[in-house]
Amino acid sequence: MIATNLIILIALGYVVLLFALAYFSERWAKGSAGKFLRSPLIYTLAISVYCTSWTFYGAVGSAARTGYEIFTIYLGPTLVFVGWWFGLRKLVRVGRTQRITSLADLISSRFGKSSSLAVLVTLIAVIGTTPYIALQLKAITSSLNVMTLGDNVDQPGLNVDDVRLALGVAVAMAIFTILFGTRNVDAKEQHHGVVAAIAFEAIIKLIALLAVGIFVVFGLGDGFSEVFARADAAQINAFEYGGFNSRWVAMTVLSAAAIICLPRQFQITVVENSNENHLRTASWAFPLYLFAISIFTLPIAIVGTAMLPPGSDPDMFVLTLPLSFGQEGLALFAFIGGFSSATSMIIIASIALSIMVSNHIVVPIALRLPGRRDDEESGGVTDLLLTSRRISICVILGLGFLYFWLTNGSGALARIGLISFAGVAQTLPAIIAALFWRDATAKGAGAGLSIGFVVWAYSMFVPSFEESSISVAHWVQNGPYGIEFLKPQALFGLTGLDPLVHSVFWSLFANTIALIVVSLSTSQSVLERIQSALFVDAFRRMPGIETRFMRTSAATNDLFFVAQRVLGAERAGSVFDSFAREQGRSRSNLEPTPEFIALLEKELAGSIGAASAHVMISQVVSGDNISLQEVMKIADETQQVIEYSQQLEQKSEELRLTAEKLQDANAKLRELDQQKDEFLSQVSHEVRTPMTSIRSFSEILLEPDELDAHDRQRFLSTIHTESLRLTQLLDEILDLSALERGEKVWTNVPVDVVSALDRAVSVCESLARQKKMQIKRHNVPAEALVLGHADRLAQVFINLITNAIKYNHADHPFVEVRFSTSGKRLLIEFQDNGPGIAAKDRRRVFEKFARGQRGAISGQTGSGLGLAISSQIIARMKGKIDLVKGADDGACFRVSLPLYEGEV
Amino acid sequence: MANRRRSEGFGFFLPIFGAILIMPPIVHLFDRGGTIFGLPTIFAYLFGVWFFLIASSFALARLLPRDEPEPRAGRSERDRDQ
Numbered sequence: 001m002i003a004t005n006l007i008i009l010i011a012l013g014y015v016v017l018l019f020a021l022a023y024f025s026e027r028w029a030k031g032s033a034g035k036f037l038r039s040p041l042i043y044t045l046a047i048s049v050y051c052t053s054w055t056f057y058g059a060v061g062s063a064a065r066t067g068y069e070i071f072t073i074y075l076g077p078t079l080v081f082v083g084w085w086f087g088l089r090k091l092v093r094v095g096r097t098q099r100i101t102s103l104a105d106l107i108s109s110r111f112g113k114s115s116s117l118a119v120l121v122t123l124i125a126v127i128g129t130t131p132y133i134a135l136q137l138k139a140i141t142s143s144l145n146v147m148t149l150g151d152n153v154d155q156p157g158l159n160v161d162d163v164r165l166a167l168g169v170a171v172a173m174a175i176f177t178i179l180f181g182t183r184n185v186d187a188k189e190q191h192h193g194v195v196a197a198i199a200f201e202a203i204i205k206l207i208a209l210l211a212v213g214i215f216v217v218f219g220l221g222d223g224f225s226e227v228f229a230r231a232d233a234a235q236i237n238a239f240e241y242g243g244f245n246s247r248w249v250a251m252t253v254l255s256a257a258a259i260i261c262l263p264r265q266f267q268i269t270v271v272e273n274s275n276e277n278h279l280r281t282a283s284w285a286f287p288l289y290l291f292a293i294s295i296f297t298l299p300i301a302i303v304g305t306a307m308l309p310p311g312s313d314p315d316m317f318v319l320t321l322p323l324s325f326g327q328e329g330l331a332l333f334a335f336i337g338g339f340s341s342a343t344s345m346i347i348i349a350s351i352a353l354s355i356m357v358s359n360h361i362v363v364p365i366a367l368r369l370p371g372r373r374d375d376e377e378s379g380g381v382t383d384l385l386l387t388s389r390r391i392s393i394c395v396i397l398g399l400g401f402l403y404f405w406l407t408n409g410s411g412a413l414a415r416i417g418l419i420s421f422a423g424v425a426q427t428l429p430a431i432i433a434a435l436f437w438r439d440a441t442a443k444g445a446g447a448g449l450s451i452g453f454v455v456w457a458y459s460m461f462v463p464s465f466e467e468s469s470i471s472v473a474h475w476v477q478n479g480p481y482g483i484e485f486l487k488p489q490a491l492f493g494l495t496g497l498d499p500l501v502h503s504v505f506w507s508l509f510a511n512t513i514a515l516i517v518v519s520l521s522t523s524q525s526v527l528e529r530i531q532s533a534l535f536v537d538a539f540r541r542m543p544g545i546e547t548r549f550m551r552t553s554a555a556t557n558d559l560f561f562v563a564q565r566v567l568g569a570e571r572a573g574s575v576f577d578s579f580a581r582e583q584g585r586s587r588s589n590l591e592p593t594p595e596f597i598a599l600l601e602k603e604l605a606g607s608i609g610a611a612s613a614h615v616m617i618s619q620v621v622s623g624d625n626i627s628l629q630e631v632m633k634i635a636d637e638t639q640q641v642i643e644y645s646q647q648l649e650q651k652s653e654e655l656r657l658t659a660e661k662l663q664d665a666n667a668k669l670r671e672l673d674q675q676k677d678e679f680l681s682q683v684s685h686e687v688r689t690p691m692t693s694i695r696s697f698s699e700i701l702l703e704p705d706e707l708d709a710h711d712r713q714r715f716l717s718t719i720h721t722e723s724l725r726l727t728q729l730l731d732e733i734l735d736l737s738a739l740e741r742g743e744k745v746w747t748n749v750p751v752d753v754v755s756a757l758d759r760a761v762s763v764c765e766s767l768a769r770q771k772k773m774q775i776k777r778h779n780v781p782a783e784a785l786v787l788g789h790a791d792r793l794a795q796v797f798i799n800l801i802t803n804a805i806k807y808n809h810a811d812h813p814f815v816e817v818r819f820s821t822s823g824k825r826l827l828i829e830f831q832d833n834g835p836g837i838a839a840k841d842r843r844r845v846f847e848k849f850a851r852g853q854r855g856a857i858s859g860q861t862g863s864g865l866g867l868a869i870s871s872q873i874i875a876r877m878k879g880k881i882d883l884v885k886g887a888d889d890g891a892c893f894r895v896s897l898p899l900y901e902g903e904v
Numbered sequence: 905m906a907n908r909r910r911s912e913g914f915g916f917f918l919p920i921f922g923a924i925l926i927m928p929p930i931v932h933l934f935d936r937g938g939t940i941f942g943l944p945t946i947f948a949y950l951f952g953v954w955f956f957l958i959a960s961s962f963a964l965a966r967l968l969p970r971d972e973p974e975p976r977a978g979r980s981e982r983d984r985d986q
Contacts, residue, residue: 071950075926078954082961083919085912085968225942239937239944244928252926277970284961291954298947 004148010332011144011339015172018197018343022180025196037192038274040281045199046268047282048206048289050077050259052132052345053139054417055293056205056338061315063301067237070297072248073417074290076255084283088269090435091260092279094538095270099606102356103266103427107449109610110434110535111442112528118360118611120446121427124453125263125356126396128423129349131464133400134407135416136342137166143338146319147331166404170397173346177397181351182389194347195272201340206293208337212318213296215330216303220321227299234305238298250501254418257425264345267352346397354392359609362388367615382568385608407465419464422504426452429512433519438536442528444519452511459488460503527614540642556590559600562616566604575603679848686729686864690722697722732865736848739872748787748877750900753826754780756790757817760797764805773805774814781819784826785900788877796873796881799866800830800893808834808890825879825896832890842883846871911967918964922957926950 029037036042055073062070080087091106100106103125108118141162180193221227231238259265273279304317312320318338322331366384429448433440465472479487489499491506524532556576563572579599580590590596597617604613697715700707707715761775768775786793804815810833818829837845848868867881874881879897886892924930934949941948 068946068950075950075954078957079919079922082922082957082964083915085915085964223942225939228939228942228944228947231944238947239939241935241946244931244935248931249927252923280965280968280970283965284958287954287958287961291951291958295951 004144007144007147007332007335010336012172014336014339015176015343018201019176019179021200022176022193022197026180026193029192029196034192037196040275040278040285042195042199043268043273043278044282044285044289045202046195046272047265047286048202048293049198049264049268049344049348050262051202051205051290051293051341052417053136053143053338053342056209056341057139057143057315057318058135058417059294059297060300060304060317061313063297064234064236064305064314064317067243068241068298069243069248069251071294072251073255074294076252076257077259078287078290079252080256080259081283081286084279087435088260088279088283089276090538091431092270092273092276094435094535096273096276097538098534098610099602101271101359101606101609102352103261103263103431104356104360105605105609105611106266106270107427107430107434107445108360109605110531111440111445112525112531113611113614114442114446115360115364115611115615117442117446117449118356118609119364120449120453121430122353122356122360124426124449125424126353126399127457127461128420128426129263129353130396130399130403131407131416131461132420133346133349133397134404135420136346137169137400137404138416140169140339140342141165142313142316143319143335146313146316146323147335163405166401169343170346170401173343173350174394174397176343177347177350177354177393178390181347181354181393182386191272191351194351195268198268198344198348201344202289205337205341205344206289208334208340209293209296209318211330212322212334212337213300215327216321217296217299220303220307220325221299224299227302230306231302234302236298236302236305238302246501247498250498250504251418254421254425254504257428258421260431261424261427262349262421263352263356263424264348267348267355271352346400350393350396353396354389357392357396358385358388359612362392363608363612364615367612382566382607385566407467416464418500419460422460422500422507423453423456425504426456426507426511429508429515433515434535435538436536437519438532439524440515440519440532441522441524443522444515444517447518448511448513448515451514452507455491455507455510456503459491459506460499463488463499537642559597559617563600563604566607566613566616575600682848683733687726690726690729694719694722694726729865732869736865736869736872739869739876746789746792746876748789750785750902751788751790751793753784753786753793753828753897754782756793757797757828759794760801763794763798764801767802767805771805771808771813773808774812775801776814776816777818778816779819780817784819786826786877786879786897787900788879788897789873792873793877796870796895799870800895803866804830804832804834804891808832810834821899822896824899824901826899828895828897829884829886829892830895831886831892834890836889837883837891845883846881907967908969911964911969914960915964915968918957918960922953925953 025037028034059070059073094100095106098106098109100109104118104121107121108114111117144165145162177194180197181191217224217227221230228238237243260269269282300317300321301314304312304314304321308317308320308324318334319331322328322334363385366388426449429452430440430445433445462472463476466476467473476488479485484490485493489502490497491502494502494506497505560572560576563575566572567575576590579596580586583590601613601617604616607613608616697719701712701715701719757777757780761777764775767773801815801817805813808815813833815830815832818827818831820827820829846867848865871881874895874897877897879895882894882896884892884894931946931949935946938945939948
């Protein structure tokens with residue numbers, strides 16, 4: 001047992017430490033340490049304000065009562081952070097570019113800077129958060145009771161000390177928050193001092209819970225497996241939980257919504273964010289924090305249930321376990337950890353709520369009050385803002401205290417937490433629609449929010465007073481005025497569901513349906529359309545869209561007056577000066593362009609929220625807004641520009657493809673051109689040789705007398721042979737070019753390959769006999785029909801056989817012709833036993849004038865066009881001619897033709 | 905660009921995949937008693953999935969493209985307008 005005063009003193013000392021930390025951080029933030037204070041690490045730690053005393057104490061209690069259910073509270077946020085690229089990133093980007101100051105500001109700003117939406121969201125947030133603050137107060141008082149009384153038995157009701165203590169905590173927190181949360185009205189609502197203190201508290205609570213966990217698992221127990229072995233004795237379903245039902249799903253959804261919608265989470269994640277890339281680190285580091293803080297939850301619950309006397313409050317196991325086993329120091333540390341988690345939540349939640357209340361409720365009312373404009377002095381609105389924020393903080397904490405008092409601190413911690421979650425989750429449909437649905441309207445968002453909120457209040461919030469009010473209990477039991485149909489926990493006769501699932505289902509369902517239906521049946525105002533484009537297309541840059549909707553001749557003085565009231569003289573002066581510098585004028589001559597007015601409105605929005613800023617600026621430039629139709633036109637034009645630019649993108653892609661094709665075609669043309677050049681030079685060369693010999697012989701013949709008749713005869717016959725060769729060459733060139741150009745067209749008709757071969761062999765017979773060449777034939781079928789041209793086919797065969805004869809110098813030369821079929825193709829192979837074709841020539845043999853090495857050696861003549869022509873002919877018959885690896889060393893050409901299958 | 909697309913796809917499907925893993929009916933498969941390394945199967949499964957998500961998210965944070973220096977509200981937007 002530890003003396004009450006000592007513990008209160010320690011808690012007080014801890015609060016003083018927080019004050020000091022916040023104070024110095026605020027000062028360091030401007031210096032070199034500011035970089036550290038704005039690091040992703042601090043950001044991530046601050047986000048863990050999510051883990052309140054509910055996590056610290058309540059999670060163990062929940063685990064003792066219901067096993068695994070508590071983990072949904074951490075798995076939901078884990079999923080949201082893991083998917084940050086598509087959700088949180090956009091939220092943070094919008095928050096930064098639009099100078100969003102709170103959750104209410106986000107929704108109001110997106111739906112046409114609507115004041116009424118802002119008020120609605122603020123109300124939901126305040127009502128949803130109040131129970132949560134009460135929860136923290138309860139946690140602090142119960143934990144203090146446990147520490148001082150060593151209490152093992154849950155105390156019924158509250159005693160006077162509890163109430164005084166809770167009040168004391170609330171007051172201390174109010175002072176802290178006022179001191180560090182409302183020091184100034186920053187343009188970005190960032191509070192480095194507070195964030196540093198929160199980050200520090202995050203470390204303390206994590207270490208404290210881990211220390212208790214390690215003590216319990218490895219001190220009291222004997223490692224994880226031994227602890228889990230006691231689960232059955234403690235009647236905790238650690239092995240077969242069996243609770244993965246609709247409640248599991250509903251709680252995961254709720255907690256995923258809460259990590260976005262809870263005002264304190266929104267404040268830290270979006271408003272206090274100093275760099276978008278911090279989210280990158282938080283995306284894994286925050287889930288890791290949750291993982292670490294949860295790992296001991298179940299073991300502590302098991303050991304506590306098993307080792308502490310029956311009737312002990314499981315919500316306090318984190319304290320009672322060390323206390324019962326004489327570890328007072330550890331218990332004290334754990335108390336500080338729990339205290340940290342409770343205070344950090346209270347501080348951030350009240351800052352976030354006070355910004356909403358002052359920006360969206362107090363300032364709009366003050367602006368509308370008659371006579372306000374008369375007492376405008378320098379900084380008038382700043383003072384108003386700060387005062388209203390300070391009062392709001394007191395009111396909010398007072399409400400929390402009131403709830404704590406009224407509910408008699410009843411209900412397990414976790415239940416209160418879930419009520420809050422479900423309340424703020426009503427803003428989720430509107431947030432999602434704000435970021436992703438272009439056509440969601442303000443009326444739709446308002447309808448959804450109101451209906452969801454009413455259903456939540458009726459089916460969940462009201463029944464939470466069941467234990468403290470008899471009429472509420474009666475209502476819940478029998479329905480209002482005995483109408484069963486409207487029983488809060490079985491609406492429309494939907495029974496058999498867990499009350500939480502029931503409420504979450506009905507409220508979110510009604511909310512979403514109302515949002516969709518009303519949005520589809522109403523249309524957006526001009527401002528809504530502009531804002532919706534800014535939000536939904538946050539990652540697409542659209543310069544100037546918001547700046548163009550006001551054409552104005554507002555006096556610079558009036559604008560300066562307004563700015564001064566909100567920002568204070570110093571900052572207003574610097575904004576005006578920097579803009580005047582860009583215009584290249586002095587401040588007094590500054591031209592209030594639409595851009596400047598938009599910029600100024602944004603600056604103001606950073607302090608008082610979008611709706612109020614819009615109202616203030618409109619007061620000055622009112623009447624000068626350009627006509628509705630004109631604005632519509634601008635909005636449409638912007639839309640068209642976007643579409644046009646998308647079309648352009650498509651076009652340029654097409655152009656790129658076309659250019660690529662052109663390049664290919666050009667390359668092909670160049671290649672062809674080169675081939676043509678080569679062909680020409682080869683032709684000239686080929687023609688030149690016989691021409692030269694003809695010319696020289698004819699010159700000799702022209703010389704009189706010197707030749708006898710025999711020589712004369714010989715020369716004449718040479719000239720004759722050469723002219724024949726020349727003619728043949730020219731014929732073949734003509735033939736080939738005609739074939740290539742597709743001029744010599746013939747119709748393919750069924751022809752017999754065997755008879756074509758017979759003709760070819762008979763033509764070649766005399767040449768073969770000269771060279772003592774054998775022509776062997778194998779597997780010759782009686783008839784083999786292909787589609788083709790008989791003469792041309794014979795020409796190919798003649799060419800192949802002649803080649804085989806001409807280039808063969810073997811002792812017993814032969815050429816074999818083999819028939820075979822492969823599938824539906826007829827294969828005819830011409831195999832000789834000559835020297836074969838050198839490897840380097842194999843690829844070129846079908847090219848023009850490619851006679852190959854052996855032709856050169858043997859001194860054989862030929863145009864070198866034969867194979868090129870043959871190849872063309874066969875291709876025309878849909879066949880192929882290849883040089884293949886034959887059975888012997890010699891060359892082996894294979895002609896393959898598709899067999900004709902039709903009727904003859 | 906193709907890599908960016910791929911890691912964005914990864915980032916899109918990871919939370920969906922994670923949600924499916926921890927929701928019924930898949931989670932029922934592991935809620936049948938027994939132990940892994942001395943831990944209850946379902947405990948090991950849930951924390952295993954959780955850790956897998958953290959590790960994947962860590963990898964993803966490295967893969968996804970960094971944002972270009974972000975536009976400062978107001979002033980810079982106006983600059984681009986000119």
